[in-house]
Amino acid sequence: MKLVFVLLMSVLLLSACSEADTVSKNISKSADSFEVQRRIVFFNGITDKYLLTIEGLCSLGNDDDPRELSVTCKVGPKSYxxxxxxxxxxxxxxxExxxxxxxxPFHYRIVFRPETIVPDIDLQTSK
Structure with a gap:
């Protein structure tokens, strides 16, 4: 009985997500994995002047403080x-x-990063 209830709730939750929502979330995950080319333009709304443009495989900060933005870009195989x-x-x-x-559009994408689950450990031993 519990299994049937869980399956019904899962179907209801999945049907509540539209195709556009799923695609949007998957694009965001791709961008956070440095797979999406972006152009980020900062501009002065009074003078209409561009202040800064950043282009490349860039991810926006998700936990930034209000009135701040961090942008992380991949610039090489292991360089950021x-x-x-x-x-x-x-x-x-x-x-952009x-x-x-x-x-x-039919599947969610979940990205596990082993380095965030098991952190790097520097092992030092005495001789």
Whole structure:
């Protein structure tokens, strides 16, 4: 009986998610895995001047403080750069996805990072 209830609830929850929601979440996960080309433009809303443009395989900070934004970009096989930007009343930003991404609208994508589950351990022993 419990199994039937769990299966019914799972079906209801999955049917509540639209195809667009699933695709959007999967694109966000791809971007956070540095698989999506983006252009991030910071501009002054009063003067209409661009202040900064960042392009590449970039991920936006998910836990940034209000009025701050961090952008992390992959610049090599194991090389990354991280930028911190302050936002103000007249400074805003726009994130543009510059290339199309193939994602599956029928499946969620879950990414496990072993290095976050089991951290690097530096082992030091005496001789």
């Amino acid at each position: 750069k991280k930028h911190f930007l302050g936002l103000s009343d007249n400074v805003s930003y726009l994130v 996805q510059t290339d199309a991404v193939n994602v599956d």
